[in-house]
Amino acid sequence: MGSTLVGVRFPPDELAALDGWIDAQGDSLSRPEAVRRIVAKAIARL
Template identity: 70%
Template sequence: MNTRFPPEELAAIDNWIARQGRQLSRPEAVRRLVGIGIRDEIREEHVQSAVVAAASAKLAIKAAKQTRERELKGKGK
């Protein structure tokens, strides 16, 4: 796959390479940056799933407490 990058993106890639502490080719740097982006996206999806699961659990606990309170009130009659 051949990809052309505008000069400012090449500069950003070159700056990223320079910060890695060892010489990487541009193609290797691009592969690594894509991998980082994919892992970050997957991580974000997991975080969002965990947030939804926590919110669902909170709602389930609230519903269970309300049900229990109604049951206790019903027995008190």
């Protein structure tokens, strides 16, 4: 399966919140993987 790059910029406060979420996972996630997981969780709630 292919993938498509989606570039996105985060303001400093949102990036800090993302980094905090990553730290809370207790897993060494990259920022892109963290965003993919958050999006997958949000979509699953639709």
